Amino acid sequence: MTLDDLRVFVAVCRAGSLSSVARELKCTQSAVSQHVKRLERETGVALLERQPRGVVPTQAGRVLEAAAAEGISGLDLAIRQLRDLVDGESGFVRVATGATTVRHFMSEAVVAYRRRHPKVNLEFRTVSSGRGSFDALADGTLDLAWITLGPPVRGIEQRPVVELPWVLAVRADDPLAERPYVDVGADLRDVRLIRLPPNSASAAHLDAACAELGIRLAHDTSVADWDTALLLAELGVGRAVVPAFPGLLPATGGEEGEGDLRLIPLPALRPLPVGWAVRRWDALSPPARAFADLVEGYRRGAEG
DSSP, X not given: OOHHHHHHHHHHHHHTOXXXXXXXXXXXXXXXXXXXXXXXXXXXXXXXXXXXXXXXXXHHHHHHHHHHHHHHHHHHHHHHHHHHHHHTTOEEEEEEOOHHHIIIIIHHHHHXXXXXXXXXEEEEEOOSSHHHHHHHHHTTSOSEEEEEOOSOOTTOEEEEEEEEOEEEEEETTSTTTTOSSOOHHHHHTTOEEEEOOTTSHHHHHHHHHHHHTTOOOEEEEEOXXXXXXXXXXXXXXXXXXXXXXXXXXSOOSSSTTSSOEEEEEOTTSOOEEEEEEESOGGGOOHHHHHHHHHHHHHHHHHHO
């Protein structure tokens, strides 16, 4: 049983496919299968169950996967920390986030960090889901993830940084544009809105906040990110409920009445909590901790 055997086995369990892991590792499917068979010979139990569309771990396989993933993650983390000790100010910081997050939450911190830590390699990765971010943190392929905070996740620590109030985005010529605030129940009950990404944590939080008030919002348009929702609202395609993220101004656009965007507070809705997720705060490398602290400092300073 080798470390490579365990790495390949964990990758197969997560991918659910021998062939996809073979493509990722640039080897044959037979070579991947040999790693798994060697583990099965040494443990004396079947670790994978073949199915029509791939493989899934058996009960014994799930036990080994959990232990192997934990051990591999710890070893990888220790190796990175040793490199950081040797290299001093150099190293890598790998962050799960997207362009919208970098633009609105991290831009000042990224510039400041680059000036203070010129030898550190900053790597930003787009991850399609919160679950994907948590898996990447758990197996050590990511250091930090910027997320909408949610229920506790085993093996992951979450740290709130800022709470974002909800606003209604409309064109300046919308009947609701001059309101000081909007009553979600009275003003939006029969209004069809632009929907945030349906499977996103922010959309789930919004639905839960509305449910607490006995309200269910209706939608006729769906978008992939907050910026697109704002653009469509500005174009007059519809109205959008979005979090008031940093840099979002109450009015944008050109001439009066043309393309202006108005943001009206929705005070009844519970704010959206966002912040960091990591595997363990006390095990973060010094460069990663410095980046997380810098982002948090800028955000708290902006909110204060």
